[in-house]
Structures are given as structure tokens and as C-alpha cells.
Amino acid sequence: MCGIVGYIGKQQAGPVLLDGLKKLEYRGYDSAGIAVYDEFAKKTEIVKAKGRLSALVEKTDGGKSLKGTCGIGHTRWATHGEPSELNAHPHFSDDGKVVAVHNGIIENYAELKQKLLNKGYEFYSQTDTEIATKLICYYYEKYGNDPVTAMERFILRTRGSYAIAVMFYDFPREIYVARKDSPMIIGVSDGEAFLASDVPAILKYTRNVYYIGDREIARLTDGGVTFYNVDREVIQKELVEIKWDAEAAEKGGYEHFMMKEICEQPKVVKDTINCAVKDGKVDFSEIGVTDEQLKAFKQVYIIGCGSAYHVGMVALYVMEKLARVPTRVELASEFRYRSPLIDENTLVVVISQSGETADSLAALREAKKLGATTLAIVNVVGSSIARDADFVFYTKAGPEISVATTKAYSTQLIACYLLAIKMARVNGSIDETRENELIAELTTIPDKISELLKDEREIQQFANVVAAKSNVFFVGRGEDYAVCMEGSLKLKEISYIHSEAYAAGELKHGTISLIEEGTLVIGVLTQDELYEKTISNMVETKSRGALIMGVTVKGRENVESTADITVYVPKTDPLFTASLAVVPLQLLAYYVSAYKGYDVDKPRNLAKSVTVE
Numbered sequence: 302m303c304g305i306v307g308y309i310g311k312q313q314a315g316p317v318l319l320d321g322l323k324k325l326e327y328r329g330y331d332s333a334g335i336a337v338y339d340e341f342a343k344k345t346e347i348v349k350a351k352g353r354l355s356a357l358v359e360k361t362d363g364g365k366s367l368k369g370t371c372g373i374g375h376t377r378w379a380t381h382g383e384p385s386e387l388n389a390h391p392h393f394s395d396d397g398k399v400v401a402v403h404n405g406i407i408e409n410y411a412e413l414k415q416k417l418l419n420k421g422y423e424f425y426s427q428t429d430t431e432i433a434t435k436l437i438c439y440y441y442e443k444y445g446n447d448p449v450t451a452m453e454r455f456i457l458r459t460r461g462s463y464a465i466a467v468m469f470y471d472f473p474r475e476i477y478v479a480r481k482d483s484p485m486i487i488g489v490s491d492g493e494a495f496l497a498s499d500v501p502a503i504l505k506y507t508r509n510v511y512y513i514g515d516r517e518i519a520r521l522t523d524g525g526v527t528f529y530n531v532d533r534e535v536i537q538k539e540l541v542e543i544k545w546d547a548e549a550a551e552k553g554g555y556e557h558f559m560m561k562e563i564c565e566q567p568k569v570v571k572d573t574i575n576c577a578v579k580d581g582k583v584d585f586s587e588i589g590v591t592d593e594q595l596k597a598f599k600q601v602y603i604i605g606c607g608s609a610y611h612v613g614m615v616a617l618y619v620m621e622k623l624a625r626v627p628t629r630v631e632l633a634s635e636f637r638y639r640s641p642l643i644d645e646n647t648l649v650v651v652i653s654q655s656g657e658t659a660d661s662l663a664a665l666r667e668a669k670k671l672g673a674t675t676l677a678i679v680n681v682v683g684s685s686i687a688r689d690a691d692f693v694f695y696t697k698a699g700p701e702i703s704v705a706t707t708k709a710y711s712t713q714l715i716a717c718y719l720l721a722i723k724m725a726r727v728n729g730s731i732d733e734t735r736e737n738e739l740i741a742e743l744t745t746i747p748d749k750i751s752e753l754l755k756d757e758r759e760i761q762q763f764a765n766v767v768a769a770k771s772n773v774f775f776v777g778r779g780e781d782y783a784v785c786m787e788g789s790l791k792l793k794e795i796s797y798i799h800s801e802a803y804a805a806g807e808l809k810h811g812t813i814s815l816i817e818e819g820t821l822v823i824g825v826l827t828q829d830e831l832y833e834k835t836i837s838n839m840v841e842t843k844s845r846g847a848l849i850m851g852v853t854v855k856g857r858e859n860v861e862s863t864a865d866i867t868v869y870v871p872k873t874d875p876l877f878t879a880s881l882a883v884v885p886l887q888l889l890a891y892y893v894s895a896y897k898g899y900d901v902d903k904p905r906n907l908a909k910s911v912t913v914e
């Protein structure tokens with residue numbers, strides 16, 4: 302969701318900025334722009350384009366038409382105002398001396414705009430960013446042309462979320478940055494400084510980054526950064542080395558990131574298991590939460606959005622079955638406004654790949670305010686949710702570029718299983734033998750995913766059939782129902798086919814009236830004790846003309862008397878089948894989208910990281 306880059310150094314800024322923006326394309330955007338200060342002409346040139354980044358690349362000859370070695374760039378995902386060149390960033394003050402790019406939403410923009418209108422400022426776009434830029438300009442001029450004071454006043458005066466990068470004409474080799482609840486990192490290397498809203502944009506140039514905190518200011522110069530708090534006092538920050546492999550953010554021969562990321566699942570699942578299993582036991586010492594703390598919790602809340610919420614749905618079943626602790630799973634956007642009944646005896650687990658999802662971050666803060674202990678299951682190191690949580694379990698998915706999550710989802714499942722095993726063990730609901738058994742089984746999951754990935758031809762062929770459907774129903778019970786929710790989301794978000802996930806027992810309570818000749822029903826049946834029940838529900842839809850696809854475990858070949866096509870997953874402990882059953886559904890969604898010729902990695906209207914409410 303919107304991308305920011307910035308560069309100051311020895312290289313021509315334009316190509317570096319466009320290169321960074323290219324790496325952020327996956328976040329979703331509908332227009333783009335860059336601003337570069339030309340030291341010789343003594344002017345800042347701004348170029349914007351609506352639509353794909355390639356339009357901006359063309360307009361600027363790959364960035365080379367803009368002379369200068371200091372600049373900022375942006376990909377915009379429209380919030381205030383339609384996608385257009387006028388609304389695209391960078392925005393600038395009336396005299397062109399203050400130029401800015403911004404991610405997030407300024408909530409009190411109307412009040413600030415009125416204030417500036419009263420002062421004689423004019424507005425041309427529909428964006429809150431133009432207001433932010435002119436507000437900074439106003440404070441800059443009011444407080445003695447001091448950029449740090451202008452940024453400080455901006456922070457004090459605005460409500461909402463922002464990551465903002467500003468160039469002041471009078472300070473040609475400097476870029477000023479401020480952030481609140483919107484991601485921004487600053488990278489440095491010899492004589493150069495970079496800024497970006499996400500790691501992949503700068504990974505090619507440097508691995509040494511600073512995380513700028515909420516309501517802090519940074520001043521970037523050639524190779525150096527100075528940080529200030531909101532009282533304009535200089536503060537020290539630790540330089541952190543990014544361990545992600547630069548190649549992990551490249552397609553590496555695959556046609557789409559999504560397929561690459563699906564295929565990376567065996568590795569990242571293994572890495573995630575290995576980071577919290579030592580000598581065959583779940584070991585949370587790196588996370589820091591103690592057995593005594595875990596034992597004391599009387600209830601668990603699991604919170605997330607989209608696929609992260611679906612992980613929570615699987616975790617709900619696993620947690621209650623194994624650890625016997627009352628568990629609830631809730632959408633972050635609902636939890637944050639619901640006055641939930643939680644207290645210091647509650648563990649609130651917030652799941653998020655990006656660690657920046659606005660609703661999940663707000664839910665985490667709400668939980669902390671109510672006295673709960675918070676554990677974040679997060680993929681991006683140093684992200685806002687990771688920083689705010691009491692404890693963090695970092696998944697080892699590496700950079701996930703495709704908007705539709707696959708490998709992060711799979712690593713989040715692992716983190717939840719491990720948490721459930723740990724809690725079960727500390728409160729005595731399982732013994733050591735069962736723990737050993739579960740861990741031994743869990744370590745077989747990566748190979749079982751690899752096995753599934755080898756056998757994808759039938760799914761690929763079936764994708765042609767699915768592509769012609771306009772409605773698909775996913776049905777299952779228990780963990781299978783949770784997997785159906787994820788399978789349905791994957792299909793709808795990248796293939797634009799309407800689909801619904803139903804708890805199979807609910808079909809008769811309404812949905813079955815939608816089943817007609819040729820409607821596709823995908824049944825997931827991996828739970829032994831629920832198998833017969835779900836089969837009966839599938840038979841009911843078949844007798845009304847449905848086309849049936851079954852996803853079940855090897856050995857359940859009798860499903861073929863009901864299903865028209867069946868995908869078998871290897872046998873595992875029923876608690877972990879979600880990790881396997883989801884894979885064919887990911888592949889199906891991928892192949893349907895690719896068959897329809899859609900932009901698999903960047904589905905319409907979607908953003909990778911949803912940093913606004």
C-alpha cells in the first residue's frame with residue numbers, strides 16, 4: 302500500500318529511485334512519481350504518471366532525464382482522491398520549495414486544510430498529502446526556515462498515520478523524514494543514504510538500516526543520518542543488519558512471485574520450526590516468554606486480518622484441542638472497537654506478515670491498554686507490531702512479494718502449532734511423550750509439502766474448468782473449515798471468481814439453495830472423525846447438480862465415489878493437516894489466475910500491506 306523511496310549520494314538519483322519503486326510495486330499502487338534536485342540547474346524536477354510504473358520509466362528515460370543525486374519517489378494507492386497525475390506524489394508547496402511524498406492517512410486533514418486556506422494557501426489536488434506538504438511549508442517559514450522545527454510542528458499538529466519524506470530547496474543535500482504507524486526504514490552505506498517503506502527497495506544497495514520510531518524525525522545527508530525526538534533533541538539509534546537474502550526478493554526464474562513463494566514453503570516452514578525447536582522440544586527462550594507466564598493465562602485471543610485471521614481459525618482448533626485453554630479468534634478490525642473482555646490473565650496473539658497492518662496494530666495496542674500480555678507472530682523484523690508487542694515470534698518466511706500470501710501463512714501456522722504444543726506442555730494437558738510425537742511429526746511437514754508440490758499437474762489441468770465458473774463453494778468442518786476460508790480467499794483475490802467458505806454443516810441452513818447444475822463445490826476432508834459428515838454434505842450438493850472436488854488424505858480413496866476430482870495429501874497428525882491441505886488450494890488459485898491471464902502477483906485493488914484502516 303503506497304511505497305516511498307529516497308536517495309542521497311553519488312549516483313544519479315532517478316534510476317535508483319525507479320529501481321526502488323519497482324521493488325515496491327507488489328505493495329499495490331495506481332500512480333507514481335519522483336522528484337530529483339538538480340544541483341547545477343538549482344531546481345527540483347518532478348515527474349509523475351498515472352498507472353503502471355513503466356509509464357514513469359518511459360517518461361523519464363529510466364530516471365536518466367532527471368539530473369541530480371538527491372531525490373524522493375512514491376507509488377500511490379489512492380485513498381483521498383482518484384488515481385490521477387494531479388493526485389500522484391510528490392506534492393509541493395506553492396513556491397516549489399518544499400516537496401514531499403507520504404504514506405498513510407492524515408485524519409484531521411479537513412481542519413488543517415481550512416487553517417491553511419485561511420492563511421492564503423491554495424490546493425489543486427484532492428489529497429491529504431498536499432495538505433501535509435503545505436502545512437510543513439507553513440511551519441518552515443513561520444519558524445525561521447528550520448526543517449527540524451517544521452517536521453516537529455507537523456508531528457504535533459497532525460492526527461492519523463504517516464511516513465513522510467520531505468526535501469527543502471534551501472537544504473539541497475538533505476532529506477527529512479517523520480513517521481507514525483506507517484513503515485519506513487533508513488539505510489546507509491559508504492557516502493550514501495536510502496529510505497524506503499519496505500526492505501526490498503534498498504536491499505540491493507545496503508543491508509545496514511535504522512528503524513525510525515513513531516513520532517521521530519530523521520535527517521539524511523550523504524551517508525549519514527541524524528535522529529531527533531519530537532522535542533528536537535538528537536537521539537541515538539542502533540544500526541541493524543538485514544539478514545534477508547537479496548535474491549529472495551527476486552523471481553529467480555519463476556514466472557510469478559506467488560509460484561516461487563508457494564515452492565519456498567518446505568524451506569521456510571523448516572526454518573520456522575528450527576528457530577523454536579531445540580533438541581526435539583519447543584524452546585521459547587529466544588522469544589522470552591517463560592513457562593510460568595504461559596501457564597498463568599486463563600484465555601487466549603488470536604487476532605489478525607485476512608489470511609492471518611484464517612491462521613488464527615486453524616490455531617483456535619489446535620489450541621483448544623491440545624492446550625485446553627479457552628481460545629477465541631477475532632478480526633482485528635472488529636476487536637479494536639468492541640471493548641473485549643480481556644485482562645492481565647489473557648494472552649493476545651497478533652498475527653501479521655507485514656507487522657504493519659493498521660487494524661492489527663491498533664488491536665494490539667488496545668489489548669495492551671486493557672492489561673493483556675501480547676505475543677506477535679510477525680515476519681518483518683523491526684515492524685511496528687513487532688516493536689509494540691511484549692513478545693515476538695518471528696516467522697522465517699523471508700520477503701513475501703506476491704500480494705496473496707502463501708509462505709507467510711504456512712509459517713504462521715507453524716508458529717501457532719508450536720505455541721499450542723508449548724502451552725499444552727506447561728499446563729500439563731499433554732505429556733512429554735506426546736510432545737515428542739508432535740514435534741517428530743511436525744518436522745516431517747516440509748517434506749510432505751515438497752511431495753505435494755511435485756504432484757500438481759492434475760490441479761493445473763483442473764484450473765481450466767474452474768476458470769469458467771462464476772461461483773465456487775468451499776466446505777469443510779473443524780480445521781478443514783478454517784482451510785476452506787483460506788482457499789476461498791486465495792481464489793477470489795487473484796482470480797476474481799466469487800467464492801464462499803462454509804462450515805459444511807451450515808449448507809442446509811441457507812447456502813444449498815445456491816447450488817445448481819455445474820456449481821463447483823470444493824470439499825476439504827482431512828479430519829477422520831468428521832469425514833463421513835462432510836461426505837454427506839457433499840453428496841447433498843452433488844444430488845443437486847454440483848461438480849465436486851475433494852481434498853483429502855491418502856487412504857481415503859472412497860471419496861472418489863462422490864468427488865469428480867480428488868487431490869490427496871500425505872497423512873499427518875490431524876492437528877497439522879491444514880499445512881498440507883492448503884497447498885493444493887494455493888496452487889489451484891494460482892493456476893486459475895494465470896490461466897485467465899491476470900496479474901497474479903498484483904491483483905486489482907489490493908495492497909500487500911494495509912497500513913490504513
Ligand code: F6R
Nearest residue numbers: 607608609653654655658705706
Ligand atoms: C491475503 C492476504 C491478506 C493479508 C492481510 C493481513 O492473501 O495476504 O489477507 O493476510 O492483509 O496482512 P498482514 O499479515 O501483513 O497483517
